[in-house]
Amino acid sequence: MYTLVTIADVVQILPSDFNKPSERAIEDWINTKYADKVIHEVGLCVGFHSLLSASEGLIGNGTGIVHVNVDFKLVVFRPFKGEIIRGTISSSNDEGIHMSMGFFEDVIAPRGLLFSPSTPEVDESGTVWVWRANENEFWFDRTEKCLMRVEQEVWQDLSPQMKKLDEDFDLESRDVYGMRPAPFRLNVSMGLTGLGPDLWWLGEDAAVAEEAAEAPENLEETNGGEMAT
Secondary structure, three states, X not given: OEEEEEEEEEEEEOHHHOOOOHHHHHHHHHHHHHOOOEEOOOEEEEEEEEEEEEXXXXXXXXXXXXXXXXXXXXXXXXXXXXXEEEEEEEEXXXXXXXXXXXXXXXXXXXXXXXXXXXXXXXXXXXXXXXXXXXXXXXXXXXXXXXXXXXXXXXXXXXXXXXXXXXOOOOXXXXXXXXXXXXXXXXXXXXXOOOOEEHHHHHOHHHHHHHHHHOOHHHOOOOOOOOOOO
16 A cells, blocks of 8 residues: 655755754655655655655755755555555445545545446435345445455646646546546445445444544554654
8 A cells, every 4th residue: 555665856955944953854845845745656645754865965046045966765655456445435426436545535436346236326415325235235325434446546647737738627627426636546446245334244343343443542653763744
């Protein structure tokens, strides 16, 4: 799900950061620029991992800004095709189910990648998908925690240069899933045994117990090295 990517860039250290240790100032600049942003066909940047090399700083004329050539590693979110990941149903429409991972919202389970036969139903909360099998009904209820399988990455270059090339591009437009354009999206499936809402496979008591075990207050604290946020 997570990988390390090596990046080369020119860090600009402002005079206001001269009171910091050099490595800390570089780390802060990298996190400010990259954290929570998507690099096209690389993935969603989580944060700085390690500094590989740094040049001597060069001071810009009239600005006092120090320019440093650096090579560093970033932690990047980019699950591989076929990986099983966990998410929560946030909404649905006639074309599929919109999933959320908390830190990443652009996840879609298209209707063709759900258990067959599944059909959309409308209730007081909106559209809900239902899988009917052996005279039983299994509901993809909103807020249910689910396991899903990564099937496809969808990339869209939203850089200013690409927007200028496409005069009809509109960031406020919506696709068939009701979603705005996103630089990185995952298409996932919930059509194999074990996938879909935990409640189906674990039973209500076990699903509640597993959710409680994953709550932040029940997770052990680990120190794998400091990461700036």
